[in-house]
Amino acid sequence: MKCPICDTNENWHSLDYLRQRRDLGFIICKTCGFTTYRRRSEEELKKFYERSDYNIIRRFAGTADFETKTRKKMNHRMFLGPYLADHRNLQIIDVGCSTGYFLELCRDEYGHQRVCGTEWNPAHARYGRHRLELDIRTNIEDFGPQRYDLICIEHVLEHIAKPDEFLLNLRDNYLAGDGVIACAVPIWYDFIGSPSVTAHEAGGFESILPEGHINVFSLRSFANLLAKCGLHVVQENYSYYGYRVLLEKTPPITDFSAEAWDMQEQSLVRQKAAFEAFVAGRFADAHRHYHRFPLALVKDIDQQQKSPAERITGITQLIAEMPNVDVFHWYLARVYNLLGDYGNAITNYSRAIRLKPNDPIHYWELAEILFKLEEFQRAAALYEKLLVVEPKCQFVPLTAGQPTALDRLGQCYANLPDDIPDACGTTT
Ligand SMILES: [Zn+2]
CATH class of the missing domain: 1.25.40.10 (Tetratricopeptide repeat domain)
Structure with missing residues (x-):
C-alpha cells in the first residue's frame, strides 16, 4: 500500500499493539510519519456509512442529533460567517453534508440559494431532502460538471481511503478558479491537547481512534497533504472541533516535511498513559x-x-x-x-x-x-x-x-x- 502523503510504497510500521483489537491494520509510514488503517477499502467504507447503527446511537433525527448540529452551526457561523456575509449568491456544495444543516444555514441565514450536498448515508440524506428541502445526492459526480465557489468538506478527509486523490479531484474538477474549500479535520495526534475536546467527550483512548476515522492526522501531516494537493491556507482556526481551514488553489508542492515515525509513535504511547492517569x-x-x-x-x-x-x-x-x-x-x-x-x-x-x-x-x-x-x-x-x-x-x-x-x-x-x-x- 502506497502512503497518500509521501507516495512511498510499503514502508509501514504496525501500531496495532496500542489498541485492544490487534487486527485493525493500524500503521504509521516510516518515511513521513503519516498514520492510517490498512484494511479499509473505499467500498468497505461506503458500506460502513450506509449502515444506520450510528444513527440509532445518536437518536438520529431526534433531539440528540438536533443538539449536536445546533452546536456545530455556532462554529460555522464563527468561522465562515464573515465569508458568507461578504459574498452574494455563491454556488455551494457540502460534501458529506449529513442532513444538510450547514447548507440550510447558508441558504436561510446568508441568502445563498444555490446550495447542494452529497451524503452516503441514505437516512441522513432523506431527512435533509424532506425536512430541509435540500438537493442532496450520493456523490459530487451526480450533479454533473459544475464549478463551485465554496466546497465544504467538514470532517470528511479522516474518513477517506485516498485523501490525496479525493482532494485533487475536488480542486481540479469542481472548484471555481477563485473558489475556496472549507475543511476541518480532527488532529488525533494531538488529541488530548486539542483545545476544545474534553476527555469526557472522548470516553477513553480507544474511542479517540475510531475505526471509521481511518486517517490519523497531525498538524504537519495535514499540512503536507494540502501542499501535495496544491491548496494554500488563507484562514485557520485550531480552537474548536479540530483544525479548520479555508483553502485556495496554489501550485502543488511535492516536497514534504517528514516527521520521525518513532517520535510520533511515542506521542501516542504518552497520550495513552496520560489518558489512563486522567481517568484515575x-x-x-x-x-x-x-x-x-x-x-x-x-x-x-x-x-x-x-x-x-x-x-x-x-x-x-x-x-x-x-x-x-x-x-x-x-x-x-x-x-x-x-x-x-x-x-x-x-x-x-x-x-x-x-x-x-x-x-x-x-x-x-x-x-x-x-x-x-x-x-x-x-x-x-x-x-x-x-x-x-x-x-x-x-x-x-x-x-x-x-x-x-x-x-x-x-x-x-x-x-x-x-x-x-x-x-x-x-x-x-
Ligand atoms: Zn509517508
Missing part, C-alpha cells in the same frame, strides 16, 4: 505524561487549591504556551469573577466564547455578570445567543436553582428604556 484522577501524572493536556493542567491547579493569585499566575502561564484553549480563559474568568474583578472576568469570558462559540456555560456566566452590573443590553444579547446554542434554556435553567435564560431575557428587556436600540440592533 491523577491529574499531575496525566500532564507529566503529555504536557499539552489542557483539562489535566486545569484540574491539577484546581485540585491543589492554590490561592486566587497563584491560580491566576498558573493559568496565565498556560495561556502564554497554549493561547487557543478556551478552558484556560474560562477558568481565569471564574477566578476573577469570584474576586469581584469584573473587567478581567468579562475579557476572559469573551475570549473563551471566541475560542469555543458553542459552550452554553460561557454565555450564561458572562451574561450573569453583565446582568448583575445592570448592563441589560449587553446581557440580553448574550442570553439571546445562549438560547440559540441551547434552545432548551427557554424552559430549563442551565444550572439548577437559577432562572431560565428566557426569564433573564424578560428581566433585561423590562429594564431597557424604550428609546435605545435593542439587542437585535433595531430601534424599539
Whole structure:
C-alpha cells in the first residue's frame, strides 16, 4: 500500500499493539510519519456509512442529533460567517453534508440559494431532502460538471481511503478558479491537547481512534497533504472541533516535511498513559505524561487549591504556551469573577466564547455578570445567543436553582428604556 502523503510504497510500521483489537491494520509510514488503517477499502467504507447503527446511537433525527448540529452551526457561523456575509449568491456544495444543516444555514441565514450536498448515508440524506428541502445526492459526480465557489468538506478527509486523490479531484474538477474549500479535520495526534475536546467527550483512548476515522492526522501531516494537493491556507482556526481551514488553489508542492515515525509513535504511547492517569484522577501524572493536556493542567491547579493569585499566575502561564484553549480563559474568568474583578472576568469570558462559540456555560456566566452590573443590553444579547446554542434554556435553567435564560431575557428587556436600540440592533 502506497502512503497518500509521501507516495512511498510499503514502508509501514504496525501500531496495532496500542489498541485492544490487534487486527485493525493500524500503521504509521516510516518515511513521513503519516498514520492510517490498512484494511479499509473505499467500498468497505461506503458500506460502513450506509449502515444506520450510528444513527440509532445518536437518536438520529431526534433531539440528540438536533443538539449536536445546533452546536456545530455556532462554529460555522464563527468561522465562515464573515465569508458568507461578504459574498452574494455563491454556488455551494457540502460534501458529506449529513442532513444538510450547514447548507440550510447558508441558504436561510446568508441568502445563498444555490446550495447542494452529497451524503452516503441514505437516512441522513432523506431527512435533509424532506425536512430541509435540500438537493442532496450520493456523490459530487451526480450533479454533473459544475464549478463551485465554496466546497465544504467538514470532517470528511479522516474518513477517506485516498485523501490525496479525493482532494485533487475536488480542486481540479469542481472548484471555481477563485473558489475556496472549507475543511476541518480532527488532529488525533494531538488529541488530548486539542483545545476544545474534553476527555469526557472522548470516553477513553480507544474511542479517540475510531475505526471509521481511518486517517490519523497531525498538524504537519495535514499540512503536507494540502501542499501535495496544491491548496494554500488563507484562514485557520485550531480552537474548536479540530483544525479548520479555508483553502485556495496554489501550485502543488511535492516536497514534504517528514516527521520521525518513532517520535510520533511515542506521542501516542504518552497520550495513552496520560489518558489512563486522567481517568484515575491523577491529574499531575496525566500532564507529566503529555504536557499539552489542557483539562489535566486545569484540574491539577484546581485540585491543589492554590490561592486566587497563584491560580491566576498558573493559568496565565498556560495561556502564554497554549493561547487557543478556551478552558484556560474560562477558568481565569471564574477566578476573577469570584474576586469581584469584573473587567478581567468579562475579557476572559469573551475570549473563551471566541475560542469555543458553542459552550452554553460561557454565555450564561458572562451574561450573569453583565446582568448583575445592570448592563441589560449587553446581557440580553448574550442570553439571546445562549438560547440559540441551547434552545432548551427557554424552559430549563442551565444550572439548577437559577432562572431560565428566557426569564433573564424578560428581566433585561423590562429594564431597557424604550428609546435605545435593542439587542437585535433595531430601534424599539
Ligand atoms: Zn509517508
